[in-house]
Amino acid sequence: MARATLAHLLHDVGLAAWFGGTLANAVALNKAASNADTAASTGAVANEGWDRWTPVNAAAIGVHLAGATALLKNDYGRLKAQDGVASMAVAKTTLTAAALAVTAYSRVLGQKVSKEGAVPAADGTTPTASTPPEVAAAQKQLQALQWVVPALTGGVVAISAYASEQFRPEEVARGVVSRVIG
Numbered sequence: 001m002a003r004a005t006l007a008h009l010l011h012d013v014g015l016a017a018w019f020g021g022t023l024a025n026a027v028a029l030n031k032a033a034s035n036a037d038t039a040a041s042t043g044a045v046a047n048e049g050w051d052r053w054t055p056v057n058a059a060a061i062g063v064h065l066a067g068a069t070a071l072l073k074n075d076y077g078r079l080k081a082q083d084g085v086a087s088m089a090v091a092k093t094t095l096t097a098a099a100l101a102v103t104a105y106s107r108v109l110g111q112k113v114s115k116e117g118a119v120p121a122a123d124g125t126t127p128t129a130s131t132p133p134e135v136a137a138a139q140k141q142l143q144a145l146q147w148v149v150p151a152l153t154g155g156v157v158a159i160s161a162y163a164s165e166q167f168r169p170e171e172v173a174r175g176v177v178s179r180v181i182g
Contacts (some may be wrong), residue, residue, distance in 0.1 A: 007070035014064025015160065018057060018099075019071045019153035021076035023051055026146035030124025039128050046124030054107065061103065068096065085163075090157040099152035109138040117155040 015025045033046035072079075072089065079086045113119060113135050125143040127136035 004074045006152055007067045007074055008095035010063050010067025011071055014060045014067055015156060016087050017060035018064055019150055019157055021053055021057055023150040040118040042123060043119035043121040050110050051114055088159060090161055092156055095155045102145055102148050102152060106142060109142050112138040
C-alpha cells in the first residue's frame, strides 16, 4: 500500500471513529441512560458507556493524528505550490486542535462525573436535584460540549472532503497556475 494511501486511510478511519462515536454517544447513550431503573442507575449507565468509549476514542484520535501528520509530510510540496492548500491546511489544523482541546476538557469533566459512580442523573448530561453540585456543574458543561466535539470534527470531515477535491489533476493545475500568476 502506498504511503499516501495508508496516511489517508489512518486519517479518515480515525476521524470517522472520533466524529461518529462522539456523536452517537451524545445522541444515543446520554439519552438512553435515562431508561435505567433509578436516577443513580442512570448515572452509572452513562458513566460506564463513556468510560468504555474513552480508550477507543483515544486510539481513534491517535490513528487520525498519525495519518494527518503523514499526509502533511507527504503533501508539503503542494502546500507551497498549489494555491489554497496552505490556508485549507491551517483551517483543518485549527479545527483539529480545537477538537482535541474540547475532547480533553470533556474527558476531565467526564472523570469528575465518573469518579462519583452511581451519581443521580436524569440522563447522561442532565443532573437531578439530588446530583452533587460539583457533578451537576460538570454535567451542565458536558451538556453543551457533547455537541461541540462532533461539530468540530465534522468541520474537519468537510475540509478533508474539500482537500480531496484539490487532488484532482485539473484542481492541482489550476492551483499551481493561480499561485504562479498571483
